[in-house]
Amino acid sequence: MITQVKYAVLPVAGFGTRMLPLSKSVPKELLPLANKPCIQYVVEEAIAAGIEHIILVNHAQKQAIENYFDINAELDNKLRAKGKDELADSLNFLPKNVSVSSVRQGVPLGLGHAVAQARNIVGNEPFAVLLPDVILSPFSTDYKTDNLAKMCQAFKDTGKTQILVEEVADSDVHKYGIARLTEGRSVPVGQTGAAVSGFVEKPKLEDAPSNLAIVGRYVFDGAVFDYLKDAKPTVGGEIQLTDAIDALIASHGVDIMVMTGESHDAGNLTTYMQAFIEFANHQLVGIG
Ligand code: G1P
Secondary structure, three states: OOOOOOEEEEEOOOOOHHHOOOOOOOOHHHOEEOOEEHHHHHHHHHHHOOOOEEEEEEOHHHHHHHHHOOOOHHHHHHHHHOOOHHHHHHHOOOOOOOEEEEEEOOOOOOHHHHHHOOHHHHOOOOEEEEOOOEEEOOOOOOHHHOHHHHHHHHHHHHOOEEEEEEEOOHHHHHHOEEEEEOOOOOOOEOOOOEEEEEEEEOOOHHHOOOOEEEEEEEEEOOOHHHHHHHOOOOHHHOOOHHHHHHHHHHHOOEEEEEOOOOEEEOOOHHHHHHHHHHHHHHHHHHHO
């Protein structure tokens, strides 16, 4: 029987070189979008989709991320002694049924390698992967029923791995994993159940089979770990998650879902600053 997707893997070990100098000593995942660090939006998205175990794939120099999800008892006591219970509660935002664990990726061998490090915790269970550079806009009123939640439900219904994609401009296809659609299939926005015949990682425009790019949200059948175990470095000399997805397509079938709403790239200085302005404006309107 296929059960609820309970695990989410968040690869956070990268150095964030596109965010320097900001990311030199502060992990890029802890940089703010308005009043919260980027990673909090991603964790809240996972929790809204029913995830109960968050697994950080981390690096020794980025322990500040783990600390962010811990309780700072000294600060907590101090705030409560001053009657600031509401503020103290907001810092301990993880629901009681949600836990955060951490594993290490000591060597930067690629996204596929990062995800593989979570196997000892996840076992053979299905799991989500959320790339924390990508923040899906939390301003939609329908947020709780949005993309990841729909993908988890679709996995529960079909047992098939789900990949979130979004249409990108021709000038951006070289940055992403690009979907090759199954012949004759159209893919309506927000609907699950569209089959895909493969992915090409970071193609040149002339080699791109479509403009549908992987957004950074996946719901995997646990079988993907078997393919990651055997995966060899390919594009960019890295072990690519897309290669394991292609193997999974051949053995189990994979569906894509076209994203609803808006995504923000918080891993690039220009788009991060644009996102900051948008998030801050929402926050200020909320306060006003
Ligand atoms: C990764 C994936 C790519 C995906 C992208 C989304 O690339 O390899 O398939 O489209 O994330 O952000 P990265 O941005 O880590 O180079």
